Amino acid sequence: MNVKNILNEIEKVDPEVYERLDTRRSAMKQFAGLAGKLATVAVPFALGGMFKKAYGRNTGTDTVIDVLNFALTLEYLEAKFYQLGNAAATGGTLAIPAGLERNTFTTIGAHETAHVAFLRSAITASGGTPVAEPVFDFTAGNGTGTGPFMGVFTNYALFLAVAQTFEDTGVRAYKGQAIDVDLMANNDVLQAALQIHSVEARHAAQVRRIRKMNGGLVPAGVDVKPWITGNQSGIMSAAVQASYNGEEITNQATIEIVGINGQAISVTDASEAFDEPLTKAQVLAIVDPFIV
């Protein structure tokens, strides 16, 4: 990481970056002072704090810390979900088959817990305060415990359906945040976000594969693949549809993908080949019923 390069790059698009950071000297001094106090791994995120102070008052734009706290909220949701699911499996109340499937959810749960820890430390290192973990209602009932996914920790097919929805939504959420201007201005935080994004996609593919093997709550005639076909959820529940709407597009940056350059690329292929982002507002609307 080269701090000077990052500042120089930002100066190209924002000539007033140093004024925002008070002066070049004080900015560099501030960074040097922080760097001395932080563990090496946390140093990149100190930049986030510096930029937050510089750009934090920009209206209509989330700061890096806002983005990280948004991501943290989603990771809390996922981490708690697998924690409860895995505990129910161990306790014998959720029938996750031993072997591949139990191991899969142990692995995924460990990753989500690691993401929570990583994001919390990144936020703290950036001079921010991690949001507290919300209270969740995994039935999506806004605290009633009687939402559309009632029984999610006793009915394995339902657990799989919710897991798939969380993972596919997580992929779309990170994708939507990547172009936040403050995130783009911070190479290290942007890369870390991308590194989490692709892990969520690996999770999504695996949960989908397990759902295909399990077959529960899969509508007749629907093939659940590791990738998303059209705007199909592959789940017999209208409650998850918002997580899949918009995935069906076949035109990318004004370039039509179906039959592109004479190739036999179908509507199905074209929709599957590109995953689509969701805005923060869209994601918050999707997860709102899960947060009490």
Next chain:
Amino acid sequence: MPKIITSGDETLLSSISESKALSRRKFIGYSGAAAIAMAAVVSSCGDDNNTTPPPNAIDLGSGDVGILNYAYALEQLEAAFYIRIFASPYSGGSAGEMALLADIRDHEIAHREFFKNAIPAASRIQDLTPDFSSINFADRASVLGAAKAFEDTGVSAYNGAGKLISQTATGMVYLTLAGKIVSVEARHAAYIRELILPGSFADSSVVNAQGLDVAATPPQVVVIANTYLTTKISASNLPTS
């Protein structure tokens, strides 16, 4: 293009155990290559750009267009690989497996053609000639081992390239597109990994203790890509931060 499907229901483990010693060695060789790639990534600190490009290598260019050419080169390689699989499909893959591999082929063709149209002709690199002579296309383990290396490398390449894209309005478009593609590559990687070893979709060879996937710099990725290319490419003018 019709989806070519072959029948067969051998599991991977029996396929590996029954394969010839040569195939096993090739399979292990590919795993080793992936491990070396990952080790290189782990030891990197993001700014090393000290790989000497091969003589007469095709210059990917500079700036955002250079990054697009970089992605275009990787997608050309992946598409050519999956097309080659279906020229003479290996035996031992189930119908479902071959159908999903045909999906992956079509996704990679879509990616390749997208970049071809997105990059202005004057700045676009030429069509690359692949060299897949190290892959035994008659052997399932050899093909899947190579597929895993291509997909994991692709994911690491996009993860490492995002920060190299400019902070401009067009840069935002490119970063979004890279994001739309990389998660599909990660889905491919997870699926291929499950075919090779169930449970390895996101194992510790690609996801670290912090839950982060691999990110690689263009020079690191180009070294791997060039082992599969007759016409070599050079990342020496790409952005480094």
